Every structure is written in structure tokens, then in C-alpha cells.
Amino acid sequence: DTEVTQTPKHLVMGMTNKKSLKCEQHMGHRAMYWYKQKAKKPPELMFVYSYEKLSINESVPSRFSPECPNSSLLNLHLHALQPEDSALYLCASSQDWGGVREKLFFGSGTQLSVL
Amino acid sequence: KQEVTQIPAALSVPEGENLVLNCSFTDSAIYNLQWFRQDPGKGLTSLLLIQSSQREQTSGRLNASLDKSSGRSTLYIAASQPGDSATYLCAVSLSGSARQLTFGSGTQLTVLP
Numbered sequence: 023d024t025e026v027t028q029t030p031k032h033l034v035m036g037m038t039n040k041k042s043l044k045c046e047q048h049m050g051h052r053a054m055y056w057y058k059q060k061a062k063k064p065p066e067l068m069f070v071y072s073y074e075k076l077s078i079n080e081s082v083p084s085r086f087s088p089e090c091p092n093s094s095l096l097n098l099h100l101h102a103l104q105p106e107d108s109a110l111y112l113c114a115s116s117q118d119w120g121g122v123r124e125k126l127f128f129g130s131g132t133q134l135s136v137l
Numbered sequence: 138k139q140e141v142t143q144i145p146a147a148l149s150v151p152e153g154e155n156l157v158l159n160c161s162f163t164d165s166a167i168y169n170l171q172w173f174r175q176d177p178g179k180g181l182t183s184l185l186l187i188q189s190s191q192r193e194q195t196s197g198r199l200n201a202s203l204d205k206s207s208g209r210s211t212l213y214i215a216a217s218q219p220g221d222s223a224t225y226l227c228a229v230s231l232s233g234s235a236r237q238l239t240f241g242s243g244t245q246l247t248v249l250p
Contacts, residue, residue, distance in 0.1 A: 026180070028180075053235065053236065055236075062242070062243075062245075063242060064226060064228075064240035064241060064242050064243065065181070065240055067236075067238075070236050072236075077236070078236060110178065112180050112181070114180075114181075114235075116235035116236075118234075118235070118236075123169070123186060123188060124169075124230075124234065124235040125171065125183050125186055125235065126171070126181070126183060126235045126238065127183070128173075128180035128181040128182070129180050130179050130180045131178070131179060131180045133178055
């Protein structure tokens with residue numbers, strides 16, 4: 023199984039809503055990532071979890087709250103978002119051994135629209 | 138700060154053509170470089186990874202080359218097909234870790250039937 027599964031595929035939410043994005047992998051990878059991608063732009067790293075601990079937070083606003091319940095699951099909790107937060111949110115995973123051949127595996131993303 | 142540039146931003150070719158996509162980076166002290174493919178509204182799929190000690194990698198109709206000293210990589214696609222239409226992004230790692238990739242903005246490729 024070489025898949026990273028993200029749900030939901032699409033999400034529309036109001037600025038007062040609370041929602042969560044979910045990500046799952048069963049490749050035994052120990053690092054999991056959240057990226058944000060605007061149209062025609064490269065992905066921007068938001069958070070990295072390594073061995074279930076938050077290791078990188080790229081100064082992301084607190085309205086985005088990540089959670090890693092176990093090594094296979096990654097959540098992104100959303101609250102009081104702004105319309106400019108509308109984007110494709112991508113989850114990724116890697117083995118996290120730091121080798122020169124370490125690859126990232128991406129999910130298909132959640133297309134988020136904030137109204 | 139590492140900067141990665143991909144030119145052109147968009148490319149349109151007739152089916153069957155061989156083509157080259159370009160990626161340039163400012164800091165040559167990289168550990169590896171990856172090429173990804175992204176279909177509209179979808180995630181990224183890793184195509185090829187070239188280690189800093191390598192000159193090229195091949196997978197099927199794809200060949201990626203790396204010239205660290207000049208800060209350049211190319212992705213060669215042979216005998217292009219409409220199914221190759223997608224955005225192709227390159228990303229470099231300065232640390233060897235997948236945590237610290239710097240992505241280019243991508244080249245949007247359209248292969249016309």
C-alpha cells in the first residue's frame with residue numbers, strides 16, 4: 023500500500039464553522055506533513071510531525087491546529103478561517119530517515135473553500 | 138535562501154514530440170532533486186529523484202538530469218502523449234531530509250492530440 027488517503031476531497035465552510043481534515047497512511051512512514059497550495063503556486067509547508075511529535079510549524083496562524091493521534095493518522099482542525107484560506111490542502115508522508123533518497127508521498131488533497 | 142525557478146510557466150506541444158522541462162536553483166549545495174507531476178486539483182506524484190552524486194535518472198519515457206555546478210536540472214519526456222498533460226514541479230533538498238524541500242512554481246504542460 024503506497025497511498026496517502028485524504029478526506030474529504032472537497033469542503034465548503036463558513037468563517038464561523040469548525041471542521042477537520044483527515045489524512046491516513048499505512049506505509050510505516052514516521053513523518054507526516056501538511057502543505058497548503060494556492061492555484062498555480064507551489065505547495066507551502068505548514069506543519070511536520072516526526073514520530074508523532076510536532077517538529078516544524080511554519081508560523082501558521084492558530085486557526086489551523088494539527089493533531090497526530092498515531093503514526094498513521096494526521097488531522098488538521100480548522101476554526102474561524104478566512105476566505106483567503108481557501109486552497110488545496112495536501113497531506114504527505116515520508117520515512118523520515120534523512121537519507122538522500124527520501125521521497126515524499128502525497129495524498130490527493132482537500133479542496134477547501136471558505137465563504 | 139534557496140530559490141527554484143522553472144521556465145517556461147506553460148508549454149503546449151503536439152503529440153509525439155520530445156520535450157525538455159527546465160529547473161534552476163540558486164544554491165548548488167543540494168542533497169537531491171525531485172521531479173513531481175500534479176494533475177489539476179490533485180496531489181503530487183514523485184516521478185524521479187536524483188541524488189547530488191548522480192548525473193541522471195531514467196524511468197520509462199522520462200529522463201532527468203542534474204548539473205549541480207550550474208544549478209540546473211532538466212526533465213526530458215520522449216514521445217509525448219496527451220496523458221502527459223499536467224503540471225511538472227521540481228523540488229530541491231538542502232539537508233537530505235524530505236522535511237525541507239524548496240519547490241519551483243512548475244511548468245504546465247499540454248500535449249495536443
